[in-house]
Structure formats: structure tokens, C-alpha cells
Amino acid sequence: MPVNKKSKEEIIIKTRLDKWLWAARFYKTRHLAAEAINGGHIHLNGQRIKPSRVLILGDKLSIHKTPFTFEITVEGLSIKRGPAKEAQLLYREHEDSIEKREKLAEQRKLNAEQFPHAERRPDKRNRRRIIRFKNINREN
Numbered sequence: 713m714p715v716n717k718k719s720k721e722e723i724i725i726k727t728r729l730d731k732w733l734w735a736a737r738f739y740k741t742r743h744l745a746a747e748a749i750n751g752g753h754i755h756l757n758g759q760r761i762k763p764s765r766v767l768i769l770g771d772k773l774s775i776h777k778t779p780f781t782f783e784i785t786v787e788g789l790s791i792k793r794g795p796a797k798e799a800q801l802l803y804r805e806h807e808d809s810i811e812k813r814e815k816l817a818e819q820r821k822l823n824a825e826q827f828p829h830a831e832r833r834p835d836k837r838n839r840r841r842i843i844r845f846k847n848i849n850r851e852n
Contacts, residue, residue: 727789729756730763735790737799738775738782753777773803779816783809 727735733745733754746763748754755774756765767786775782788802834842 725789725791726766727791728763729754729761729765729767731791732767732786732789732802733775735793735799736802737793737796738777748775748777779820780813781809782813 730742730745730749733739733748734742739745739748745754749761749763752760753776754761756767757772758774767789769786769789771786773782773784773786775784783806784803785806786802787804790798790802793799
């Protein structure tokens with residue numbers, strides 16, 4: 713059972729790391745959270761860990777989700793996945809982590825503007841034009 717009673721007044725909730733990451737909405741499924749932990753994308757207090765590790769309030773997590781890295785402190789424990797507003801109360805992100813993510817997002821936005829992608833795939837007519845153009849260049 714995830715809930716242990718020490719006394720009538722004090723209740724301690726034990727939460728596995730993979731379940732907490734799912735409840736805090738960092739991953740859509742517990743399986744994805746466990747894969748990220750096993751893959752070394754999650755560090756607890758600077759060390760690699762296993763998905764079954766029990767979290768304690770005040771633990772520092774480093775979550776690397778390409779291309780962003782979240783540096784957070786655990787402020788609440790939950791064994792149920794709730795609304796996003798409640799999930800945000802389970803952790804506090806460090807100020808420098810927020811700044812780094814915002815800078816990286818801005819850089820990615822600028823790169824996307826400099827190197828735009830095609831709006832859509834070529835249709836049949838345009839594909840034939842591309843093929844014809846390539847074949848003409850090969851002949852010359």
C-alpha cells in the first residue's frame with residue numbers, strides 16, 4: 713500500500729518516482745516515465761535512479777526532455793493524476809531553469825523563422841515537375 717500510518721495524526725504518503733512524474737504531468741504514461749528514468753534522463757539529487765525509488769519532499773530532480781531541461785524541487789506527493797493546476801503544485805521549478813528554457817525556446821523560434829519548412833508536401837502536379845526538373849539536370 714502506498715499509504716503508511718505512523719500515528720493517528722501523521723500520515724506519510726510514499727510515492728514511486730515514475731508514478732509521481734506521471735501525476736505531475738511530465739509524462740503521459742507511467743511506462744514513458746519509467747523509460748526516461750531507465751534511460752538516464754531523470755536524476756534525483758544529481759544521481760541516476762530506478763523508477764521504483766520513493767520520493768521525499770524537498771528532493772531535487774533534473775528532468776531532461778529534449779531539448780529542454782527542468783530543474784525542480786518536489787513540494788508535494790501524489791499517487792493520482794489530477795488536473796494540470798493541481799499537478800503544478802507538486803513541484804517548484806528553479807529560476808535559472810526557467811530562464812534557460814525560455815532562452816532556448818526563443819532561439820528555436822528564431823531558427824524556425826530563418827529556415828522555414830515547406831507548408832505542405834508537393835501535390836501530384838508539383839511532384840511531376842520536380843521529377844522532370846531532376847531528369848533534365850541529369851541529362852545535361
